[in-house]
Amino acid sequence: MTKAEWTTVLDIGLPVLDEQHKKLIAYFGDLLLAIEAGKGKDVLEELFENLLDYTDYHFAEEKKYMDSIGYPETEAHVEAHRRLRIDVGHFREKLLSGQPFTPEQAVKFLNGWIIEHIMIMDTRIGDFAKNRS
Numbered sequence: 001m002t003k004a005e006w007t008t009v010l011d012i013g014l015p016v017l018d019e020q021h022k023k024l025i026a027y028f029g030d031l032l033l034a035i036e037a038g039k040g041k042d043v044l045e046e047l048f049e050n051l052l053d054y055t056d057y058h059f060a061e062e063k064k065y066m067d068s069i070g071y072p073e074t075e076a077h078v079e080a081h082r083r084l085r086i087d088v089g090h091f092r093e094k095l096l097s098g099q100p101f102t103p104e105q106a107v108k109f110l111n112g113w114i115i116e117h118i119m120i121m122d123t124r125i126g127d128f129a130k131n132r133s
């Protein structure tokens with residue numbers, strides 16, 4: 001059984017954004033469970049919609065936060081979000097076109113897609129916020 005779970009290593013020290021990351025991972029977890037259970041296209045489509053809606057919301061909130069603290073790497077960060085958004089769109093297309101996808105591959109995608117981003121790029125926002133106060 002594969003799982004998509006938030007762990008403390010993903011904590012960037014900014015409670016509002018941390019909560020959003022938890023939700024994002026939970027949405028991905030729902031999708032993963034549906035893939036594992038072999039759910040049909042309709043269910044997967046709905047779960048993707050939830051994930052994408054929340055992704056858009058979260059990225060916009062993170063951008064607002066970066067602007068509010070004068071984060072110097074906002075531009076590069078927004079570009080990373082743009083690429084992540086494209087990647088999850090491709091993942092969605094692949095999955096819905098009926099290409100075989102194992103839960104292990106989905107977890108691998110999750111790790112590359114958002115976990116690495118949180119651990120590397122979002123952590124830098126947290127560090128910057130900490131050091132400026």
Ligand SMILES: [Fe+2]
Pocket residue numbers: 062077081117121122
């Ligand atoms: Fe981010």
